[in-house]
Amino acid sequence: MLSTSAAARGSFEFDCIDADFADGVEGVIQQAFTERVTKPFAVVRIVTTPRRFEEVAGGPGLPGNWFSLEIGPKGSAASMPTWHAQLQLNGFPAHSRGVTSNITYLGSDEGGGPARPRPQSVGAAVANQVTLPSAIIAACAIPSAANAQQAIARILSSVADITTLRIKDVGQASFSSLCDKYGKTMLHYDVGFPISFNGHTSPKKFDIDTAEKPVVVLSHWDWDHLHAAFLRPHLMDCVWIVPDQKLGPGAARLAHILAAKGGLLVHSAGASTAFPSGEIAHANGPLGDLNNTGLTVQVELESGRLAVLTGDVDYGFLTHSSVRPINHLVATHHGARFASGSAKIPVPVPGSCKLLLSYGGRNVYRHPHPEALKLHSGAGWVNQVPTARNGAVPRGDREVN
Structure with missing residues (x-):
């Protein structure tokens, strides 16, 4: 709305x-x-x-x-x-x-x-x-491969020793990376970039290492979470772990391209998959709701701090096994309003927490919503860090350790 x-x-x-x-x-x-x-x-x-x-x-x-x-x-x-x-x-x-x-x-x-x-x-x-x-x-049915969960567990077994969570400034979209102490990307969570409706929010420069082909975990099949794969086609050569969702024709085209390359792994609905630095979980929202049945990631950084990446999942549908307070939260749906209210917002570690917001200035959806920001603030997430320009702070990637 x-x-x-x-x-x-x-x-x-x-x-x-x-x-x-x-x-x-x-x-x-x-x-x-x-x-x-x-x-x-x-x-x-x-x-x-x-x-x-x-x-x-x-x-x-x-x-x-x-x-x-x-x-x-x-x-x-x-x-x-x-x-x-x-x-x-x-x-x-x-x-x-x-x-x-x-x-x-x-x-x-x-x-x-x-x-x-x-x-x-x-x-x-x-x-x-x-x-x-x-x-x-x-x-448009999503292509599936046999024994996908075993393959997912095997591939994620090398995602360890994560030092940095980097939220890339891609304007009105979602693109995050988990990196080791050398800056090498071990996992991308979403590879989004604005489509033309929000093209004015795009960064002037969008540089990623084409030699790196880490595993991609896709939160859900919305264009602002996967569109960078068309601008940087080497991303289509990565292995993608994706939610089992109904697809439109364009998204189905991408899924079939990935499957033809042998790089599409469909995560079982209702399942969670642990890896050395964290966990992927399938949100338990209503069937057919792309936003709320997507994949979310919880990661423990080398510092011991805990971060949760939500995609567009309402907090009431998160299913991660750990319920301890967290240090860093990537706000759901670019800071849009959410239905579950402040009681479902993950509990922050007092004095050591950052709410990260991935959005582009003057986007057509009017994200972030003041009501959502107020709810987060009331729940203890007062240190709110957007990728967009914020007062005197210029736009750019944001990193937490």
């Missing part, structure tokens, strides 16, 4: 594939899941109120629901403001602004959801594509 008023607008983002390309033809979609094919894929952002969206589309704009969107450069006064970014080899660096003239609810990943209604026009011809995209849903 972009405000707290009674008529609060929401930002609805869709991972899309061109309908004319897919069209239900057997095998065509799978052929697009390669590094060479980009044309059919796009990300679309619509700004409207949740009530207006559901009135027009016949279903709520929630993860797992599929819609047919008709977008164009112009529309009527009733049309919805829309931003469209087409996938390129380097991800989503640019977008065009237009309008959505029609939305039609098609169905859900789970086969449930509201009955398919008669679509309502928002200023142009009513959409006529009302076929449930079963071929697309099937094609």
Whole structure:
């Protein structure tokens, strides 16, 4: 939500594939899941109120629901403001602004959801594509490998002697690294970078060592947590440990590329995996909620200080085995509001704690939210360190030891 008023607008983002390309033809979609094919894929952002969206589309704009969107450069006064970014080899660096003239609810990943209604026009011809995209849903299933949990445990066994947690300044996105005393990266937690909607928040320089190919732990399949893999393709040669979640077409394309390289390991839902310096845990939020069913990391640094990296997981869904107070917390969802309240915020070590916030100045989501910052402060997280510019402190990477 972009405000707290009674008529609060929401930002609805869709991972899309061109309908004319897919069209239900057997095998065509799978052929697009390669590094060479980009044309059919796009990300679309619509700004409207949740009530207006559901009135027009016949279903709520929630993860797992599929819609047919008709977008164009112009529309009527009733049309919805829309931003469209087409996938390129380097991800989503640019977008065009237009309008959505029609939305039609098609169905859900789970086969449930509201009955398919008669679509309502928002200023142009009513959409006529009302076929449930079963071929697309099937094609977007995450590839899985046998004995993935054993492989995950084996790979993580070398992630030891972590000295530094580095939160990279990637603007409105998430990218963190666990490093040893020599500065060598042992593990990346998320490899995000802003897509075009927040491109103005990107850093002028984005340097990472292309010779380093550490394991990547992906919190969840949102673009601002994985987009750097398109700007720095060597990241696709890393082994990725990912949550088992429903994917949109663009995310499924990346998953299939990683699987084809032999680098995709799907972490079992509900499981946790210990490694010498910490633990990966699967959050236990509602099924289908990407943010709250992702992977989180708890790490004990060489100093003995404890840090927790949350991705976009609400604190009420964390499942780490240790419940002791922690020294460093990467704030959930770039400092956005969260539902669980202050009682669920991890307890800080008094006088030795930092709340790290990864966000970009003037981002379109208006992160961080003052209410969230106040809740953290009330829970003892008063030392709040953003990657964005903070008064006289310039933007940049932030490190804790």
